[in-house]
Amino acid sequence: MKKSWGVRIWRWSIITVVGAYLLVPLYAMFDFSTKPFGFQDKGRTFRAWQIIPSQPDLMISIARSLITAGIVMSLILFLIVPTAIWVHLKLPLLRRPFELLCLLPLAIPAIVIVVGIAPLYRWISINLTESPITLSAVYSMLILPYTYRSLSAALDAVDIHTLAEAARTLGANSSRVIFGIIMPTIKTGIVNGSFIAIALVMGEFTISNILNYKTFQVVVAQIGRTNGNVAVAVSLASILFVLVLLLAIPTKKRRGAVLDVDLV
Amino acid sequence: MTQLQYKGTGSASGRTGSRYWRSKSAYLGVIPFLIVSGLFLLYPTWNVASGAFQDNYGKFSTSILKEVFKSPVARHAFANSLEISIKTALAGAIMGGLFAWAIVNGKRDGFFYRFSVALSSVLAQFGGVMLTFAFLATFGFNGLVANIALKVAPNSFLAESSWLYGMLGLSILYTFFQIPLMVLVFLPTLENLKPQWREASDALGGKAWEYWLRIGIPILTPSFAGAVLLLFVNSFSAYATAQTLINLSDFLTPLEIATALTSETGGSNPAEAKSLSFFMVIVVIIAMTLYALLRRRVSRWEQRR
Numbered sequence: 408m409k410k411s412w413g414v415r416i417w418r419w420s421i422i423t424v425v426g427a428y429l430l431v432p433l434y435a436m437f438d439f440s441t442k443p444f445g446f447q448d449k450g451r452t453f454r455a456w457q458i459i460p461s462q463p464d465l466m467i468s469i470a471r472s473l474i475t476a477g478i479v480m481s482l483i484l485f486l487i488v489p490t491a492i493w494v495h496l497k498l499p500l501l502r503r504p505f506e507l508l509c510l511l512p513l514a515i516p517a518i519v520i521v522v523g524i525a526p527l528y529r530w531i532s533i534n535l536t537e538s539p540i541t542l543s544a545v546y547s548m549l550i551l552p553y554t555y556r557s558l559s560a561a562l563d564a565v566d567i568h569t570l571a572e573a574a575r576t577l578g579a580n581s582s583r584v585i586f587g588i589i590m591p592t593i594k595t596g597i598v599n600g601s602f603i604a605i606a607l608v609m610g611e612f613t614i615s616n617i618l619n620y621k622t623f624q625v626v627v628a629q630i631g632r633t634n635g636n637v638a639v640a641v642s643l644a645s646i647l648f649v650l651v652l653l654l655a656i657p658t659k660k661r662r663g664a665v666l667d668v669d670l671v
Numbered sequence: 672m673t674q675l676q677y678k679g680t681g682s683a684s685g686r687t688g689s690r691y692w693r694s695k696s697a698y699l700g701v702i703p704f705l706i707v708s709g710l711f712l713l714y715p716t717w718n719v720a721s722g723a724f725q726d727n728y729g730k731f732s733t734s735i736l737k738e739v740f741k742s743p744v745a746r747h748a749f750a751n752s753l754e755i756s757i758k759t760a761l762a763g764a765i766m767g768g769l770f771a772w773a774i775v776n777g778k779r780d781g782f783f784y785r786f787s788v789a790l791s792s793v794l795a796q797f798g799g800v801m802l803t804f805a806f807l808a809t810f811g812f813n814g815l816v817a818n819i820a821l822k823v824a825p826n827s828f829l830a831e832s833s834w835l836y837g838m839l840g841l842s843i844l845y846t847f848f849q850i851p852l853m854v855l856v857f858l859p860t861l862e863n864l865k866p867q868w869r870e871a872s873d874a875l876g877g878k879a880w881e882y883w884l885r886i887g888i889p890i891l892t893p894s895f896a897g898a899v900l901l902l903f904v905n906s907f908s909a910y911a912t913a914q915t916l917i918n919l920s921d922f923l924t925p926l927e928i929a930t931a932l933t934s935e936t937g938g939s940n941p942a943e944a945k946s947l948s949f950f951m952v953i954v955v956i957i958a959m960t961l962y963a964l965l966r967r968r969v970s971r972w973e974q975r976r
Contacts, residue, residue, distance in 0.1 A: 413879065418773045425770040425850060429794060432805035432847065435815035439808035482707070490704035497697040505701075508708060514956050515716060516908030518925045519948040522932055522941070523715025523722075548712040612799045612911035617929055628800040628915055639808055642801035646793055653789035 433643065440640035455636035456644070465641065468626035471539065475622065476608040478543035480601045483554055487547065488597060489585050491558045496571055496584075509555035512548060517613040520545065528618055542620055549614075550607050554600040561596025606649070719952070722945035739946040744921050749950065752907060752924040755838065759845040760902035766846070767853020768895065774854065775861045788858070791851035798848040799911030806844050806916075810835050836917050844916065845906045852905060853898055860894045897965040900958045907954065924951055 441451040459465065494505045512520070524545055531541050547554075567589050574588045590597065612624040621629075623645075631638035726732045739745045774787050809816050811832045820829035828834050835843075864887070872882040910925040920930035924947055931944040 411879075414776060418776050421769045421773045425766050425773075428766070428847065429790065429850065431816070432809045435809035436805050438815045439813075442813075486704055486707060490701055493697075493700045497700065501698075501701065508712070511712060511716065513904075514952060514959050515719075516910075516925070516951060516955060518908065518910045518928050519719055519952055520712075520715050522928060522944045522948045523718040524711065525932060525941070526718070527710065527714060544707055544711045548708060551708075551712070606796050610796045610799065612915075616911070616914070617933055624800050624911070631800065631804060631915075635804075635807075639804045642804050646797065646801065650789055650793050653792055654785060 433646070436639050436643040440636050440643060442636065455634075455640040458637060459641055459644065462630065462637065464621075464626050465630065468621055468623045471621065472609055472623040475539040475543050475546065476605045478539060479547045479550075479604045479608055482543060482547040483600055483604060484597070487551070487554055488558060488590060488600075491555065491562065492567070492585050492589050495562050495567060496589075506555065506559075509551045511551075513552045517549060517611075518617075520549065521614050521617045524614075525618070539620075542615065542618070542622075545614060546604070546608055546611065549611075550600075550604055553603045557596045557599040557603070558593065561593035565592050567592070609645070609649075719945050719948045722942060723949035725942060725945075727940065727942045735942045736946045736949065739943060739950070745924075745927065745947065748921055748924045748927045751838070751922055752951075753954075755842055755845060755923070756903045756907040759842050759849050759906045760899050762842070762846045763849020763853050763902050763906075764857075764895065764899045767850040768857050768898075770850065771854045771857040771861050774858060787854070791854040794851040795848055795855055797851075798845075798909055800915050802844055802847060802912050803915040806835065806840070806847070810840070841913060841916060844912055845909065848909075848912075849902045849906060852902060856898045856901060857894070860891065860898075864890070893965050893969045897962050897969070900962040900965070904955050904958050904962075907951070907958075 440455045441453060443450050443452045491505070494501050528541055528545075531537075570588055570592065571584050574584045579588065609623055611622065612628070615622040616625050616628070627638050627641055630641070723736055724731060724733055726735055770787075774784055777783050808814050810829065811817065814832065816829060817832055820827055824830065834840055868886055868890075869882055872886055877885070908925070910929065913923050913926055914929065918926070920926050928944050928947045928951070931940045931947065933939065
């Protein structure tokens with residue numbers, strides 16, 4: 408289809424203006440991270456990029472954030488998904504309350520969750536253990552609306568009642584029905600949910616900073632105070648990494664699930 | 672075996688609620704989830720809601736709530752928070768909406784489409800530490816644009832980076848993550864606009880501007896308003912960007928809450944933090960309720976996704 412000249416001019420001027428807004432800062436990050444040291448004005452150096460792997464704090468924080476993301480994902484897989492299926496299958500009366508509970512975090516900013524959780528977090532850290540498990544539990548609650556959205560869309564798309572009925576008739580028990588029959592059929596929804604989980608955990612700053620838990624973002628912010636070039640290099644690297652990852656994943660699986668937050 | 676079969680079909684038959692209601696033991700299945708969400712979601716919510724009505728010794732009182740409400744510092748921060756959220760929600764919605772239109776008008780599933788959607792997904796989550804770095808590298812001292820401005824127009828405001836650390840700078844940073852969020856939210860809406868409507872308008876002799884004025888804009892208004900509310904909540908709750916850029920404890924409400932909670936000089940005041948949070952939650956709940964009502968009004972053509 409041929410587009411008229413008016414549409415084309417509008418389209419390209421919008422793309423230029425907004426594109427510049429979004430891309431110039433990214434290029435500036437590259438420019439800044441390759442600036443030579445001292446008072447030299449010319450040339451480029453990749454020193455800041457080269458010394459990324461030799462920052463022990465940074466590597467530990469990445470590992471820590473990945474472990475946290477792993478725990479969040481297992482909470483989604485073994486707690487939230489089975490509960491959502493169970494409620495869909497067996498407890499239709501609880502569907503509405505369950506949905507409201509899942510959407511509650513939308514009404515509570517992260518900073519408010521911190522205020523509420525701080526006493527409990529302190530108590531657990533002092534009396535039980537200071538492990539990423541507590542933080543993971545908070546994160547898994549924080550992403551509940553997104554997980555719920557992608558799950559309920561997937562659960563509505565297949566007739567899980569018939570599936571469950573058929574499996575029961577053939578002698579499967581409840582856990583087999585949930586983990587062996589229904590979860591594989593809604594795989595896409597679960598993958599979408601887990602993807603959001605990783606994105607959130609790697610990008611989260613508010614909660615971990617205030618609870619003084621040194622996740623990836625917190626450590627990057629710390630490095631930024633002493634060694635700006637390295638911090639900028641790390642930031643740009645992580646953005647590019649996620650961008651390439653997203654481009655590599657087939658579009659069909661991802662569409663409409665990344666930040667689809669409908670309340671109704 | 673036959674017994675088991677009967678049992679199996681019996682428990683999973685009828686899809687109405689009434690039959691399930693009989694098996695009370697099924698309710699045991701939600702207990703693990705209830706424990707976790709009770710501890711990490713309901714307890715904090717309750718803690719803030721009830722704590723707003725208590726003083727620092729746990730006694731019931733509305734004095735701190737009133738104190739916060741009357742305090743000029745808190746009011747100023749709250750006004751700033753509202754101002755920046757409204758401004759950046761509108762700016763982000765307009766720019767993001769136009770950009771989404773530009774994406775939709777391109778080749779479907781072409782490289783530009785895929786790249787824009789992927790970039791938006793990344794940048795929408797990009798607020799915080801890294802966003803601050805990006806803008807410091809652009810407009811900050813010795814930044815890319817600042818250096819160019821220093822050479823080309825040394826007297827312009829771009830040459831000196833102090834503007835970045837105020838309302839204007841923070842708004843520009845916030846808009847940066849609002850645009851991609853708007854693209855993600857608004858793209859499905861634009862994609863579901865029926866081409867037949869445009870064809871009908873053209874066939875009846877309507878001009879392009881008439882189509883937008885009489886069909887496009889009226890039909891998109893509820894979705895657009897909903898998206899604006901979503902962006903409003905997004906920047907109203909944002910903390911990381913402001914914290915890493917200016918770290919001025921009285922500038923925005925989230926910063927004030929964090930200071931009240933963690934003050935290192937021993938002035939930690941959890942009751943004040945809870946009262947401030949309480950007011951924040953009220954604003955968010957109002958915005959989200961309006962959003963839910965708007966979504967309900969959006970007609971069926973868009974619900975199909």
